[in-house]
Amino acid sequence: MIKRKDFYFKKAKKEGFLARSAYKLIELNGKYNLIRKNSDVLDIGCSPGGWVQVCLKLHARRVVGIDIEKAKIKDSRFEFVNEDVNEIDVAKLGKFDVVLSDISPKTKGFFDSEESADLSRKAWKIAVQVLKPKGNFLCKIFQGAEFDEFCRELRKYFYFFKISKPKASRKESREMYLIGKGFLGDTK
Numbered sequence: 001m002i003k004r005k006d007f008y009f010k011k012a013k014k015e016g017f018l019a020r021s022a023y024k025l026i027e028l029n030g031k032y033n034l035i036r037k038n039s040d041v042l043d044i045g046c047s048p049g050g051w052v053q054v055c056l057k058l059h060a061r062r063v064v065g066i067d068i069e070k071a072k073i074k075d076s077r078f079e080f081v082n083e084d085v086n087e088i089d090v091a092k093l094g095k096f097d098v099v100l101s102d103i104s105p106k107t108k109g110f111f112d113s114e115e116s117a118d119l120s121r122k123a124w125k126i127a128v129q130v131l132k133p134k135g136n137f138l139c140k141i142f143q144g145a146e147f148d149e150f151c152r153e154l155r156k157y158f159y160f161f162k163i164s165k166p167k168a169s170r171k172e173s174r175e176m177y178l179i180g181k182g183f184l185g186d187t188k
Ligand SMILES: C[S@@+](CC[C@H](N)C(=O)[O-])C[C@H]1O[C@@H](n2cnc3c(N)ncnc32)[C@H](O)[C@@H]1O
Pocket: 018, 019, 021, 022, 044, 045, 046, 047, 048, 049, 050, 051, 052, 066, 067, 068, 069, 083, 084, 085, 086, 102, 103, 104, 105, 106, 119
């Protein structure tokens, strides 16, 4: 376990990524082709900015990131919204081809799976309002009581739906990534 952590941590440092989680997005995007050249992307829970860096490298046109913590990216294509997802005015964000969510609570030695599920659900509530038709959604959620219900709900809104655990995700972590492609619209 420590070896894998060291591997991705060192790789991120060497390759200039702000977070080892960048490799999760690289792998998932390689498999599912979510972000394309000129995509407009919303990144929910974006700090410090590893996923934003990946989106910019993939030639996204515009990346909007939301987080309560500061983001460490300065780029003309990146707009940072330093706010809590529970208080955000969704109407001001615009519309997106891709919505990403890696949001999770700050752990203070104790992981609250209910708080985490609430944040993932909140990210989905935002996504459903800002995704363009045929848009793509990627969302982290921890396996817990809410997991199956959340998957059932999401699956209805997309042409293609998959659950995945990338290699950079620690084996002992209960986090999973849900992939929805081809948003069918908020008609359910
Ligand atoms: C695992 S980190 C994201 C890492 C990011 N994907 C990257 O590559 O740098 C989860 C983020 O969710 C954010 N977060 C947690 N609760 C939040 C809330 N209520 N509103 C906005 N962001 C929140 C945390 O501040 C943290 O930066």
